[in-house]
Amino acid sequence: MSSLPFGQVWVYLAASPLLHLFATLIAFVIASRINRWAGGTPLLHPVILSIAMLIAFLLLTHTDYPTYFAGAQFLHFLLGPATVALAIPLFDQRERVRRLLWPVIAGTLAGVATAVVSAVGISLVMGADHATVLSLAPKSVTSPIAMGIAEKIGGIPSLTAGLVLLTGVIGCIIGPWVLRLTRITDPAIRGFSMGLAAHGFGTAYCFSTYGAIAGAFSGLAMGLSGLVTAFVLPPLVQLFGL
Amino acid sequence: MSLIIGMSILLGCQFLGEVLSLALSLPIPGPVIGMLILLVGLIIRGSVPPSLRSMGEGLLKYLTLLFVPAGVGLIEHVGLIQREFWVLLVTLVLSAAVTLWVTSQVMQRLAHRGGKAQEEDA
Numbered sequence A: 001m002s003s004l005p006f007g008q009v010w011v012y013l014a015a016s017p018l019l020h021l022f023a024t025l026i027a028f029v030i031a032s033r034i035n036r037w038a039g040g041t042p043l044l045h046p047v048i049l050s051i052a053m054l055i056a057f058l059l060l061t062h063t064d065y066p067t068y069f070a071g072a073q074f075l076h077f078l079l080g081p082a083t084v085a086l087a088i089p090l091f092d093q094r095e096r097v098r099r100l101l102w103p104v105i106a107g108t109l110a111g112v113a114t115a116v117v118s119a120v121g122i123s124l125v126m127g128a129d130h131a132t133v134l135s136l137a138p139k140s141v142t143s144p145i146a147m148g149i150a151e152k153i154g155g156i157p158s159l160t161a162g163l164v165l166l167t168g169v170i171g172c173i174i175g176p177w178v179l180r181l182t183r184i185t186d187p188a189i190r191g192f193s194m195g196l197a198a199h200g201f202g203t204a205y206c207f208s209t210y211g212a213i214a215g216a217f218s219g220l221a222m223g224l225s226g227l228v229t230a231f232v233l234p235p236l237v238q239l240f241g242l
Numbered sequence B: 001m002s003l004i005i006g007m008s009i010l011l012g013c014q015f016l017g018e019v020l021s022l023a024l025s026l027p028i029p030g031p032v033i034g035m036l037i038l039l040v041g042l043i044i045r046g047s048v049p050p051s052l053r054s055m056g057e058g059l060l061k062y063l064t065l066l067f068v069p070a071g072v073g074l075i076e077h078v079g080l081i082q083r084e085f086w087v088l089l090v091t092l093v094l095s096a097a098v099t100l101w102v103t104s105q106v107m108q109r110l111a112h113r114g115g116k117a118q119e120e121d122a
Helices: A006-015 A017-037 A046-060 A065-077 A079-085 A087-092 A094-099 A101-125 A130-136 A143-153 A157-181 A187-209 A212-239 B002-023 B030-045 B050-061 B063-083 B085-121
Strands: none
Touching (some): A006 A017, A017 A065, A017 B063, A046 A065, A046 A157, A065 A079, A079 A087, A079 B002, A079 B030, A079 B063, A087 A094, A087 B030, A087 B050, A094 A101, A094 A212, A101 A212, A101 B085, A130 A143, A130 A157, A130 B085, A143 A157, A143 A212, A143 B063, A157 B063, A157 B085, A187 A212, A187 B063, A187 B085, B002 B050, B050 B063, B063 B085
């Protein structure tokens, strides 16, 4: 009775998509536990913890990103239907949205303009690389849209995806603080601002902390800012010759 | 069975969105167009089918997990991040704070005015 040596089992496992899909789920479960032990602080956001653990795992096992992604793509794929599903909370809140139509339109335009101008302006002043500036421009938009925009304007899509996540986490850390400081209490406005500045992370935060109304408005902001940025940013970049 | 129907509705809308995005070469990604298609469909129908609600809300509950695979992609940019760490950090923090502040202030002002106008109408 000869069993396979561990090395061979490992080679087999590492080549199949199962391992990295499993690793991603386990990392997220562990990260969520740690986050709960830490009292749910956004500083130890489950997503950031999972990413850190998985990067460490890939470095330790000398696995490259394409190999990892071959397994993890099954989760990544679900971002598409999840984006479509945002129509459900939006539909639930349609009356409220209709009542706040003008604030919503004005908030979207002002928010998108601020997000893009501040990201490009600050990074240019601080002397960032050309490609970095262009990768930062769409960072407030949800990642499937942001990656598409980055590709169109000459940024690095995979870098943008990471910056989008960091923006989301940073938004969850400083957002509630900004809202408290400026005494914004309306759940619709809280949710909308969080969704505009921190896309899906803001939306998830709003659903769990501020309730369903804030969550729905946050999802609305995420969709609208994605739409507006996708239309406006590519021609703007051409216009300013960035 | 209901989850399958729910998932089929979501994927169907996404598919339509992708086709429209490609056919008209729109700058907007397919899933976002799919979201608009589903929203219009729900408004026409007037209610959310239970199968769609359970599938959709299940997905949204774990939305953050779905970002992890793309985030691990940062591993390919370790050099760039080390080089421009402070630029990135300062830009992300300041930009998020300013964006939140401007958005909430604009909405607060307008919502207040709208609220008062409605009270005067009544």
